[in-house]
Amino acid sequence: MLNYTVEPASLAPLIPTGTELDLFKGKTYISLVGFRFLRTRLRGVWIPFHSNFDEVNLRFYVKRQSTSLRRRGVVFVREIVPHQAIAMAARWVYHENYMALPMAHRVVEPTSEHGRVQVEYGWRYQGRWNRMRVECSGRPALAEESSLEQFITEHYWGYSGTRDSGCLEYQVAHDPWRIWNTTQASFEGDCSELYGPELAAYLKRAPDSAFLAEGSAVRVYSKSACGTGLEAYPTVRL
Numbered sequence: 001m002l003n004y005t006v007e008p009a010s011l012a013p014l015i016p017t018g019t020e021l022d023l024f025k026g027k028t029y030i031s032l033v034g035f036r037f038l039r040t041r042l043r044g045v046w047i048p049f050h051s052n053f054d055e056v057n058l059r060f061y062v063k064r065q066s067t068s069l070r071r072r073g074v075v076f077v078r079e080i081v082p083h084q085a086i087a088m089a090a091r092w093v094y095h096e097n098y099m100a101l102p103m104a105h106r107v108v109e110p111t112s113e114h115g116r117v118q119v120e121y122g123w124r125y126q127g128r129w130n131r132m133r134v135e136c137s138g139r140p141a142l143a144e145e146s147s148l149e150q151f152i153t154e155h156y157w158g159y160s161g162t163r164d165s166g167c168l169e170y171q172v173a174h175d176p177w178r179i180w181n182t183t184q185a186s187f188e189g190d191c192s193e194l195y196g197p198e199l200a201a202y203l204k205r206a207p208d209s210a211f212l213a214e215g216s217a218v219r220v221y222s223k224s225a226c227g228t229g230l231e232a233y234p235t236v237r238l
Helices: 084-094 148-153 197-203
Strands: 002-006 028-037 053-066 069-081 098-100 103-108 116-125 128-137 157-161 167-174 178-188 209-213 218-220
Touching: 002 197, 028 116, 028 148, 028 197, 053 103, 053 116, 053 157, 069 084, 084 098, 128 209, 148 178, 148 209
Parallel strands: 069 098, 069 157
Antiparallel strands: 002 028, 002 209, 028 053, 053 069, 103 116, 116 128, 128 178, 157 167, 167 218, 178 209
């Protein structure tokens, strides 16, 4: 997870109706996130040859208040996966901005207890590879209370806009993740056409923070229009 501070105005056109930016200590963040889906099922159905795959997404953080409930969630600017069928299914089920591109990843495990972990995700767009990398050492641990790492990883809702200026939400449930803080982190590439020149410009500088998350079992619930059935969602973690 590579995290960058941005000007709030850069995200204003992308904020779904009924939500507002969620800030950390007065700062607005976007995150470039690379990860692996493993043993994935769509509505409980395993799809052959499409259960293990990479994803890279650019996201930012919002919150939504209704009556006495406050939901903290993420909005995805764009999500990249390696298979067209996965992108089409995700667009249909969650109304997210998915696209399919050639992708690759590399993980170098440490050879000793104090060795370094290296992780890289790449995707090819218009004939050029974009790559994000992190390097870390030591053992993973739960994020400290009220830390930026906890803020980034513990947003348990997804939000997206609709064509009629509405808003959709869905719950994402998982245990808190253990993380490694990185010793090196970088992004190489040009995403001006993928994310727009304004957001892509932030990615050209060094990230303000970066870390590697261990991951866990994750459950994603069905989408619902914002403001309908709000109390019907279960509050759960796996």
